[in-house]
Amino acid sequence: MSDVGRSEFLAGARAELPICLGVLPFGLIFGVVAVGAGLPAGLGLAMSSLVFAGSAQFLAVQLLHGGASALIILAATLVINLRHLLYSFSLAPHLQRLAWPWKGLLAYLLTDEAYAVVITRYQNQPGAEGQPADPRYFLGAGLTLWTTWQLSTAAGVFLGAQIPASWSLDFALTLTFIGLVVPSLRDRAVVAAALAGGTLAVLAAGAPYHLGLMLAALGGIAAGLAVERLERPRSEAAA
């Protein structure tokens, strides 16, 4: 790499580091609960490198633990990871002049955490007219996060194997979800989505093949959209 390339790579890596501090415990917890929920260590590690999407990984472990079918898990992966389409759309104009191998590699590294850092940079310092934004910045940020995720998962898998099942560590999954969802309940539409999703899931808990989860997810999203629509005219009138 040229000097410019190296400094772009390092700048991306440096910008990602603070986020990695927050991701580290997640990877650790994922490794521990994956083993706690009965997933073989090798599969837990494979999930972190092949899927490389924290929330989908937690979700899959939870569903596997509950005996859900593969089809439900794949459908849930699609729904929970749909947001990556949005990230990809928003970065596409900055990357469109890059060669294929770059596009393929950067897409693999496109996580919530890398997106947050990279889009800020690309919007503030786009490439010169007709030039792509520097992909090495993205590479530095993405690889830093990737390395953090792989190492912390591995440490968690190792740790999880030492913890006895009587500690009910699978419950840590549910607690992680609570820690994620409660702070996100900032407006009525999102609260409605959460309430409807939770209620429908309990009502449909007996449904075969864990179809209740998909039903609850779609019902929750619909409830959130409905509340948003009801509120919009009022807030526009106020403004």
Add this chain to the structure above:
Amino acid sequence: MNGLWWLIIGMGAITYALRLLPIALSGKGELPPVVRRGLRMVPAAVLSALIVPDLLVHDTRTLSLVNPRLFAGLSAVLVAWRTRNIALTLLVGMAALWLSAALLT
């Protein structure tokens, strides 16, 4: 290779496709507005659908209001709401689970 490996490969393929497609197509086309707005609701709807049954439902059919998981879960909600700290939420939740399990049995 057993089914779990194929499942993980499938999850990886779906995730990669979602990340790659718009970049590969150079951002041509657009998401319908209802999908854009709906995406904001996904985490709350999906995560709640996972959380609530785990706190309330036992053995897939019986609803139970006196159980350690419900008590621990509510403690965790309180901590998450007041502190927004995931590590603390985990610690308090696990401690509450062990404590109430010891008291209820």
